[in-house]
Amino acid sequence: MSGKEIFDRYQLAALKNGLGSNEFNYGNILYQALRIEGEEKIFQLLELAENTGKRIALAYSASNPENASEPNMVILI
Numbered sequence: 001m002s003g004k005e006i007f008d009r010y011q012l013a014a015l016k017n018g019l020g021s022n023e024f025n026y027g028n029i030l031y032q033a034l035r036i037e038g039e040e041k042i043f044q045l046l047e048l049a050e051n052t053g054k055r056i057a058l059a060y061s062a063s064n065p066e067n068a069s070e071p072n073m074v075i076l077i
C-alpha cells in the first residue's frame with residue numbers, strides 16, 4: 001500500500017469515527033504532519049510506520065523556544 005493510500009485510509013477512518021475518537025485524533029496528527037513536512041516525506045514515513053508497527057507523532061524542537069506552542073517536527077514512535 002502506498003503512503004498516499006495509507007494517509008487516505010486514516011483520513012476516512014477519522015471521518016467515519018468522528019470528533020473525539022482515536023482515529024480522528026490520529027487523522028489530525030497526520031494532517032498537521034503533512035503541513036510541517038510535505039506530502040513526499042509524510043507518505044514515505046507512513047509506509048515505514050506501516051511496515052514497522054510504528055506511528056507518526058508531532059514533536060517540539062528545543063532549538064525553537066519562541067514558538068513552543070506549535071509542534072515543528074515529525075517523528076516515528
